[in-house]
Amino acid sequence: MIENRLKEIKQKLIEFSLLTEKMIDDSIKGLLQKNSSMLKHIIDTDEPRTNHLEIEIEEMCIETIAQYAPKASYLRTILMILKINNDLERMGDHAVNICESALFLIERPDVKPLIDIPKMAELTIQMLDDSLKAYIEQNAEIAKQVCRRDENVDNLRNQILRELITYMISDPSTIERSLHLLRIAQNLERIADLSTNVCEDVVFMVEGKVIKHHADQ
Amino acid sequence: MEKERKRILKERIFSFGVVFLAFTACIPLFLILGFIIKKGISAINFEFFIHLPKPVGDEGGGISNAIIGTFITVGIAFFIATPISIMAGIFLAENRKGIVPEILRTCIDILSSIPSIVIGIIAYLWIVKPMKTFSALSGGVALAIIMLPVVIKSTEETLAMIPYSLREASFALGVPYYRTILKVIVPAGLSGIVTGILIAISRIAGETAPLLFTAFGNPFMSLKITKPINSLPLVVFNYSTSPYEQWHQIAWGAALVLLMLILTFNLLSRIISRKWKVKF
Amino acid sequence: MESEILKIENFSAGFGNTWILKNITFSVWQNKITAIMGPSGCGKTTLIRCINRMHEFSPGATHSGKILLHGQDIYSINPITVRRKIGMVFQRPNPFPTMSIYDNVLSGFILNGIKMQKQEKDRIVINSLQKAGLWEEVKDNLYRKGTFLSGGQQQRLCIARALAMNPDILLLDEPTSSLDPKSTLLIEQLMEELRQNVTVLIVTHNIAQAARISDYVAFLYLGDLIEYGPSKKIFTAPENKKTEEYLTGKFG
Numbered sequence: 122m123i124e125n126r127l128k129e130i131k132q133k134l135i136e137f138s139l140l141t142e143k144m145i146d147d148s149i150k151g152l153l154q155k156n157s158s159m160l161k162h163i164i165d166t167d168e169p170r171t172n173h174l175e176i177e178i179e180e181m182c183i184e185t186i187a188q189y190a191p192k193a194s195y196l197r198t199i200l201m202i203l204k205i206n207n208d209l210e211r212m213g214d215h216a217v218n219i220c221e222s223a224l225f226l227i228e229r230p231d232v233k234p235l236i237d238i239p240k241m242a243e244l245t246i247q248m249l250d251d252s253l254k255a256y257i258e259q260n261a262e263i264a265k266q267v268c269r270r271d272e273n274v275d276n277l278r279n280q281i282l283r284e285l286i287t288y289m290i291s292d293p294s295t296i297e298r299s300l301h302l303l304r305i306a307q308n309l310e311r312i313a314d315l316s317t318n319v320c321e322d323v324v325f326m327v328e329g330k331v332i333k334h335h336a337d338q
Numbered sequence: 339m340e341k342e343r344k345r346i347l348k349e350r351i352f353s354f355g356v357v358f359l360a361f362t363a364c365i366p367l368f369l370i371l372g373f374i375i376k377k378g379i380s381a382i383n384f385e386f387f388i389h390l391p392k393p394v395g396d397e398g399g400g401i402s403n404a405i406i407g408t409f410i411t412v413g414i415a416f417f418i419a420t421p422i423s424i425m426a427g428i429f430l431a432e433n434r435k436g437i438v439p440e441i442l443r444t445c446i447d448i449l450s451s452i453p454s455i456v457i458g459i460i461a462y463l464w465i466v467k468p469m470k471t472f473s474a475l476s477g478g479v480a481l482a483i484i485m486l487p488v489v490i491k492s493t494e495e496t497l498a499m500i501p502y503s504l505r506e507a508s509f510a511l512g513v514p515y516y517r518t519i520l521k522v523i524v525p526a527g528l529s530g531i532v533t534g535i536l537i538a539i540s541r542i543a544g545e546t547a548p549l550l551f552t553a554f555g556n557p558f559m560s561l562k563i564t565k566p567i568n569s570l571p572l573v574v575f576n577y578s579t580s581p582y583e584q585w586h587q588i589a590w591g592a593a594l595v596l597l598m599l600i601l602t603f604n605l606l607s608r609i610i611s612r613k614w615k616v617k618f
Numbered sequence: 619m620e621s622e623i624l625k626i627e628n629f630s631a632g633f634g635n636t637w638i639l640k641n642i643t644f645s646v647w648q649n650k651i652t653a654i655m656g657p658s659g660c661g662k663t664t665l666i667r668c669i670n671r672m673h674e675f676s677p678g679a680t681h682s683g684k685i686l687l688h689g690q691d692i693y694s695i696n697p698i699t700v701r702r703k704i705g706m707v708f709q710r711p712n713p714f715p716t717m718s719i720y721d722n723v724l725s726g727f728i729l730n731g732i733k734m735q736k737q738e739k740d741r742i743v744i745n746s747l748q749k750a751g752l753w754e755e756v757k758d759n760l761y762r763k764g765t766f767l768s769g770g771q772q773q774r775l776c777i778a779r780a781l782a783m784n785p786d787i788l789l790l791d792e793p794t795s796s797l798d799p800k801s802t803l804l805i806e807q808l809m810e811e812l813r814q815n816v817t818v819l820i821v822t823h824n825i826a827q828a829a830r831i832s833d834y835v836a837f838l839y840l841g842d843l844i845e846y847g848p849s850k851k852i853f854t855a856p857e858n859k860k861t862e863e864y865l866t867g868k869f870g
Contacts, residue, residue, distance in 0.1 A: 501712075511726040511729060528716075
């Protein structure tokens, strides 16, 4: 009864997570390949779909809580699904932000060859992918490991910031483009943070332990 | 500590006293049984059950006609009283409140307290006089009247104990009222009803007074219900008050047979009660 | 599309001068589970006993208003017919103690004098016991009397007995309140499957149970119908303040 319902919701969440991952992946691809139609598709089609999915999953969770008053592991599972649901929607929003800045950038000449941003994107997407794997497999070890990698992404963002500052100081005409590049980096960093949130939630779901707000554990 | 010991002692004495008095109540029963067996056993032999009574002076003789007579009179009472009393019992069990059931219950209580000899006289007036002869039928009727209140009461009590939920279960299946009573309630109470009948039978088997002016007695074997008939209690009454030693012996034997019969019915009713008892 | 199988219209019922139910109106949808919930004394048992016309057996029983089964007022049909179309399972299991399990399932037919071929009887018994989730546990003991069964099994036997009559609606009056948690769970799981064959109307004072199993729920309080609607809505966002108070445990 409740088991079937939880299975249904988990499936929907996996569908949602795959969509989000694709959005982020495609937004960077669109930037690198200068493919504006891909970027527009994300904004016009994918993002509304994520909003719809978020509401749908939220409603299912509320109904399940009202109907079954779940306890213990079922309770943790449902609450964490609600949170992951929320995080996925925010990641979608960040992907949209990336697309908007990408659409601006691909019309104009590059400020610099894009090396760090793709690198950051690769790390971020890897983190997201692993956090979703941790969720599907209910694997707390993978989850904890992902949390440790957040530092790398943060460092990359700081590096990009420093580099872009030098460009902006030396040539003011690059400011607007640099700010958009920075925005993309910020959004990638936020996506990485949200992935660690997902991992903390997975650990709570599986082990009942709270590992939030700890530097590295 | 002294108080404590006194209290325990008092309790022990009390427990002992209760058990002792309980067994004391059984003593008359054992004395009677023992006495009758002792006195009557010498009269019991195969002949006793097969042969008719012989005139005074002759050796031997039996009580075969009395045994048959007891069965016939009790049988007549059974066939008359059973259907009426079961119906009445069902009626009273189904109608716990109301003026008519109350009146009926009062009548039955009064009926059960009428002395059996008076019932015998009534049967004499109703049946013997019009028929101008003593008969097994009149004896059976008298016994039936005695049997009625016993079976009605036990039927009513048995059926009243059946939980209402059983009726509800039947009604909910769309079963009409009369079918519910006949096919659910009565079968569920069968053990109590049968027990009541057996106990009533064992009681009327020993009734003497009503048979004195109805069945009257008969030295010969008779199977006709319109003719006088012999019966075990009549043998005991008539022969024990006679001046002949032989007949006294026969009376003891008859008493023993009667006693055994009654004991058997009692035991049977206990066994049936346990085996057929329905748990809810 | 859902079809309405029972309509209760401005219905009131009571004993003598006291009205227990006051002007109740709602619909029961086919092949759905409708729960009637409320605190003790709210009239839910009275309501359910009116639906299969058992209320009439109580002395001084009165009623007004209509209850329409497939559009026909049940008070205009023979009550025996009504009770064969609307089955009932009671709070305390009450299988017939003098009958075997086999006969108990068929008791609706046996007691009504309806004769059938052995094949037909076997088919009904197997079918009903399977639907009641009892077949596996009793299939080797069909001819024994039902008294050796546990409380939960006896209750499932009563469900099988009611199902054997192929009713349109199955009424259940707090069917699990006298059972242990394991039997309760079994019977709740049963309800979900039963829905496919029959419309279920269940009275319960257990809010969690009503939330778990029902598609629609009616909330009664002191004889009035306070709120009625799909369970998903009532248990998450009820419209009436009294419903909200009841669900959050302020009374009852």
